Amino acid sequence: EAQVTQNPRYLITVTGKKLTVTCSQNMNHEYMSWYRQDPGLGLRQIYYSMNVEVTDKGDVPEGYKVSRKEKRNFPLILESPSPNQTSLYFCASSFRTPGQGGSTDTQYFGPGTRLTVL
């Protein structure tokens, strides 16, 4: 089954304790992206990757790191989490960088990771 998976789905942690949220897709997609969703703010892009070893900042990259060593995986790293990073996080992927028109632009979202930083 074609899907985007995220782990963990729920996480409660404390300020300063490094954590990684994993994202994996089995569709051979080139483009992957991380978003955070907060009430009243919609989804804001944190980082995106157009292919292996190619990553770039989205709108709200501060406090986050990513890596893309393999095509299927795009982990999100919080080196020193703070309470303002409490949010719902979504990973998404598409066959290629969206915007060129056509069905290959469809972004598939993972189920989400709800993170609470105390």
Add this chain to the structure above:
Amino acid sequence: GQQVMQIPQYQHVQEGEDFTTYCNSSTTLSNIQWYKQRPGGHPVFLIQLVKSGEVKKQKRLTFQFGEAKKNSSLHITATQTTDVGTYFCAGQGYSSASKIIFGSGTRLSIRP
């Protein structure tokens, strides 16, 4: 930087009534995408509009992209309870074509 404003924030309608949500961008967009997120779920891609003045239909849903490629709308005719959820637009500009900027969403609730 590029911003995408979406209104209204909430819409509560009687089942069978129509519903419209609007998005406006501060800059010209290369394309705009629409997503639906059911309560407790994740965003699901609905459609992408690329051409100036483009209109696309999916059953009771009609999507429009403005002539200037700075605004877009989603119209649902005769809403049903299955339409409940939050609808997001997401735009991509020309200068940073790989970044995707989401609107804040319109939450649709329906009275049976």
